[in-house]
Amino acid sequence: MQIEEKAPFDSPFEWMGGESRVKALAERFYDLMDLEPGYQALRAAHGSTLQDARDKLFWFLCGWLGGPAHYTERFGHPRLRMRHMPFSIGILERDQWLACMDQAMQETRVDPVLRERLNASFLKTADWMRNRGG
Template sequence: MTSTTPYELAGGEAALRSLVDRFYFYMDILPEAQGIRAMHADNLASAKDKLFKFFSGWLGGPDLFMQEFGHPMLRARHLPFRIGESERDQWMLCMNKALDEIAMDPRLRDNIRAALQNLATHMINQDT
């Protein structure tokens, strides 16, 4: 019996790299996302690499992030940044636009979107 992972259903490495590229493209160009863009280095190469590696394992593909950096501990890794509802919404705005550009089953897209919304909400560490 073969099991198909969300990683495979989403299109594997190529699709995830495209998703991450489009996410950071939107973060760079959308005025509404400048709050979270300012939290990142000028050069986004490292952020892109880490997000791709995280998504790979998170969606059931190769666990690249864990192999290189250890357990993601996302909340702990994001504690140095002030993240409120506005930052969560900016992140999701960019991610939703990127997700809409990746060819995948709409149900899978909706499930990934909902899971990422929950994950982004979990990153909130400020009341404002």
């Protein structure tokens, strides 16, 4: 039997450092998407402005990480796959999203153990969000 070590905080939200740190992560994620040529396909899928996406990611992550339910208070259940269905999401977009988020977590100094756990969860979710093969 393998016993997993208990996380040092009650929720990933607390481990992350609360709203200000989650906000910094969401902001850096979209800054990188806008700046880095390696995320060009991902950026192209987001339209001309990123402010709405920045807000929604911040609100979503707060609740998803175990903090305030800002997103569900505004919009109800996230229904991620349904809400992303209008966008073409393939392996390239998935991989760029994951790489961009990992870079944002590194640059905002998310604890390495938490970052590893979040990357595993993000991979499962991002792969589930794909709506085309390539």
